[in-house]
Amino acid sequence: ILNVEQSPQSLHVQEGDSTNFTCSFPSSNFYALHWYRWETAKSPEALFVMTLNGDEKKKGRISATLNTKEGYSYLYIKGSQPEDSATYLCAFTYGGSQGNLIFGKGTKLSVKP
Amino acid sequence: DVKVTQSSRYLVKRTGEKVFLECVQDMDHENMFWYRQDPGLGLRLIYFSYDVKMKEKGDIPEGYSVSREKKERFSLILESASTNQTSMYLCASSWVGTGGGSPLHFGNGTRLTVT
Numbered sequence: 001i002l003n004v005e006q007s008p009q010s011l012h013v014q015e016g017d018s019t020n021f022t023c024s025f026p027s028s029n030f031y032a033l034h035w036y037r038w039e040t041a042k043s044p045e046a047l048f049v050m051t052l053n054g055d056e057k058k059k060g061r062i063s064a065t066l067n068t069k070e071g072y073s074y075l076y077i078k079g080s081q082p083e084d085s086a087t088y089l090c091a092f093t094y095g096g097s098q099g100n101l102i103f104g105k106g107t108k109l110s111v112k113p
Numbered sequence: 114d115v116k117v118t119q120s121s122r123y124l125v126k127r128t129g130e131k132v133f134l135e136c137v138q139d140m141d142h143e144n145m146f147w148y149r150q151d152p153g154l155g156l157r158l159i160y161f162s163y164d165v166k167m168k169e170k171g172d173i174p175e176g177y178s179v180s181r182e183k184k185e186r187f188s189l190i191l192e193s194a195s196t197n198q199t200s201m202y203l204c205a206s207s208w209v210g211t212g213g214g215s216p217l218h219f220g221n222g223t224r225l226t227v228t
Contacts, residue, residue: 091156103155
């Protein structure tokens with residue numbers, strides 16, 4: 001059974017703290033790694049899609065790295081703000097460009113002002 | 114911006130009813146998906162479609178069927194609703210396959226309660 005593990009499950013930080021989460025996935029038959037942010041009462045929103053080993057992507061204060069050989073990705077948030085509070089989902093596609101996208105259970109981030 | 118619209122935000126149905134969840138996207142995306150979200154579990158794929166009239170089973174297709182008669186519309190059907198189908202249902206679409214680097218665009222979700 002293919003599994004995507006995210007850690008930690010939840011995280012409470014103070015405004016201004018920097019933080020990072022981990023996503024682990026099977027390294028074989030890899031096609032793409034996705035990160036989504038899901039705020040309460042909204043729909044999940046794509047942050048990054050990465051396909052190449054060593055990829056690094058950045059969007060404002062949020063960045064992500066990818067290691068397909070060892071099967072992990074990190075998401076970093078620099079200087080967390082209350083509006084960063086959300087559940088961050090990681091997912092990976094295996095088995096082809098039309099392959100199945102398997103989601104992790106998410107990391108729930110709460111940022112206190 | 115891509116818009117994915119789900120017909121209902123909240124739905125309450127009785128056990129045994131036939132339930133239709135509708136999803137429409139406005140960006141001519143090839144692929145459409147239905148997921149369900151339950152507490153403590155990740156998003157789980159029910160069905161997906163990569164073309165009109167085409168469908169593929171996901172991880173948990175039992176008790177569900179789908180219909181894609183037009184490119185922009187993907188319907189999820191609960192043939193005979195049961196209480197274990199109480200869940201949040203999310204529809205999504207993508208330009209090409211997610212393995213090709215295309216992100217999912219999600220609707221706002223339908224919270225279905227089966228009593």
